[in-house]
Amino acid sequence: MTTMGQIGLRERKKLKTRHALIDAGLDLFLAQGYEHTTIEQIAAAVEVSPRTFFRYFAGKDDLALYHMADLEIAVTEELESRPAGESPGTALINTFRTVTRGLTASGQADKERYTKTRRLLDATPALLSTAVGRAAGLESRLAGLVARRQGAEGPPDRRACLVVAFVTAAARVGFECAGAHEEDLAALVARVDETLTLAERSFRPGWDTLDGI
Amino acid sequence: MTTMGQIGLRERKKLKTRHALIDAGLDLFLAQGYEHTTIEQIAAAVEVSPRTFFRYFAGKDDLALYHMADLEIAVTEELESRPAGESPGTALINTFRTVTRGLTASGQADKERYTKTRRLLDATPALLSTAVGRAAGLESRLAGLVARRQGAEGPPDRRACLVVAFVTAAARVGFECAGAHEEDLAALVARVDETLTLAERSFRPGWDTLDGI
DNA sequence: CACCATAGTGACAGTCACTGACAATCGACA
DNA sequence: TGTCGATTGTCAGTGACTGTCACTATGGTG
Numbered sequence: 467m468t469t470m471g472q473i474g475l476r477e478r479k480k481l482k483t484r485h486a487l488i489d490a491g492l493d494l495f496l497a498q499g500y501e502h503t504t505i506e507q508i509a510a511a512v513e514v515s516p517r518t519f520f521r522y523f524a525g526k527d528d529l530a531l532y533h534m535a536d537l538e539i540a541v542t543e544e545l546e547s548r549p550a551g552e553s554p555g556t557a558l559i560n561t562f563r564t565v566t567r568g569l570t571a572s573g574q575a576d577k578e579r580y581t582k583t584r585r586l587l588d589a590t591p592a593l594l595s596t597a598v599g600r601a602a603g604l605e606s607r608l609a610g611l612v613a614r615r616q617g618a619e620g621p622p623d624r625r626a627c628l629v630v631a632f633v634t635a636a637a638r639v640g641f642e643c644a645g646a647h648e649e650d651l652a653a654l655v656a657r658v659d660e661t662l663t664l665a666e667r668s669f670r671p672g673w674d675t676l677d678g679i
Numbered sequence: 680m681t682t683m684g685q686i687g688l689r690e691r692k693k694l695k696t697r698h699a700l701i702d703a704g705l706d707l708f709l710a711q712g713y714e715h716t717t718i719e720q721i722a723a724a725v726e727v728s729p730r731t732f733f734r735y736f737a738g739k740d741d742l743a744l745y746h747m748a749d750l751e752i753a754v755t756e757e758l759e760s761r762p763a764g765e766s767p768g769t770a771l772i773n774t775f776r777t778v779t780r781g782l783t784a785s786g787q788a789d790k791e792r793y794t795k796t797r798r799l800l801d802a803t804p805a806l807l808s809t810a811v812g813r814a815a816g817l818e819s820r821l822a823g824l825v826a827r828r829q830g831a832e833g834p835p836d837r838r839a840c841l842v843v844a845f846v847t848a849a850a851r852v853g854f855e856c857a858g859a860h861e862e863d864l865a866a867l868v869a870r871v872d873e874t875l876t877l878a879e880r881s882f883r884p885g886w887d888t889l890d891g892i
Numbered sequence: 893c894a895c896c897a898t899a900g901t902g903a904c905a906g907t908c909a910c911t912g913a914c915a916a917t918c919g920a921c922a
Numbered sequence: 923t924g925t926c927g928a929t930t931g932t933c934a935g936t937g938a939c940t941g942t943c944a945c946t947a948t949g950g951t952g
Contacts, residue, residue, distance in 0.1 A: 602807060738909070
């Protein structure tokens with residue numbers, strides 16, 4: 467067994483390529499526009515064959531939204547580790563709060579990738595659309611978690627879906643609606659935070675547990 | 680000027696082709712799966728060149744979601760004609776209620792297309808995803824309408840975005856979340872209605888007008 | 893240190909969605 | 923009936939994406 471610094475050279479190299487592709491991709495997207503950038507260009511910029519690109523990403527959008535998928539994972543994990551005492555709505559709001567706040571603790575490189583992704587989403591409606599579409603997948607996973615958290619067995623009930631949809635919508639509005647003015651990550655995080663508070667205050671007590679209809 | 684029944688033969692023929700394409704497309708999608716159906720097959724089923732397909736629809740998804748786009752138009756128009764006295768949230772909820780209820784008054788052919796579209800969405804996550812993504816476009820248009828309705832000039836403020844996002848989310852949950860069990864259009868409409876009521880009861884009075892933060 | 897199983901890559905061929913351009917055709921209307 | 927404009931088919935081309943196969947480099951093993 468060689469010393470093997472931490473993880474194999476292989477893994478490190480792969481990570482490097484992935485990051486290089488993301489950075490080259492985001493920069494090209496921002497410089498030339500998303501649709502006018504070809505996979506070939508991105509691959510060429512990293513000196514990798516186009517075929518290899520697809521071994522790292524499922525497609526152009528997968529690269530562009532890579533860091534959004536990252537957030538989805540973080541959200542899922544955070545929700546799973548919320549104390550059982552929290553009501554569904556509170557747990558979800560706190561989850562999004564915690565995850566977005568956690569962004570400020572990212573490394574410089576990642577911070578730039580987040581802001582670049584955001585600028586790209588502002589400039590590319592089609593991409594925003596697919597991002598929102600993907601969020602639907604996250605929603606159903608979260609609804610499943612909420613249902614399990616409530617002790618339910620089968621598929622999530624309507625109330626769970628609704629609670630998840632509301633909180634997700636609030637987070638999304640905070641993220642996107644408030645506009646492209648600022649490019650600062652801290653400001654973005656603050657905005658999401660505010661919007662979650664705004665949402666929180668829109669509901670009546672017990673909104674996330676009462677049986678309706 | 681010939682008698683010209685109602686509108687020119689040209690227009691009628693075009694409509695017929697469009698409907699034929701939609702029906703052939705939906706049926707093929709349901710029979711073989713969305714991704715395993717090619718444009719070529721759909722075009723062949725209607726005896727039309729593939730190139731012509733793209734003169735009727737922007738793409739495969741555009742055909743599949745054609746009747747969803749229809750609903751979006753109906754929603755926009757209905758919101759524009761809601762009385763000015765209604766608060767934003769109420770106006771939106773009533774808008775969705777009215778439009779969905781209006782579905783029960785569609786012709787038989789359209790009803791079938793709606794239910795087929797719904798079954799297709801249940802069977803094709805990717806399509807559901809793009810449907811949700813498109814809804815984001817609708818949301819920003821609705822937010823603009825709500826803002827104008829409030830007398831605001833510039834881009835919609837956060838509260839407007841939030842209200843729209845909440846109501847849209849509720850409608851969507853009613854439409855999709857509750858599950859694939861029933862295929863009856865009336866049942867679907869009822870479900871959306873119920874979910875909107877459930878949502879309505881989740882908010883505290885004045886939620887859609889109070890200034891937050 | 894030599895060796896091997898295997899992960900990662902490049903090259904190639906192929907499918908499919910989608911677009912532009914041009915020519916042929918069909919309906920509208922005088 | 924003849925002309926004009928809309929509709930369509932054909933053809934060629936781009937770009938996203940996939941399967942396959944051979945080649946190289948890596949990490950562990952004797």
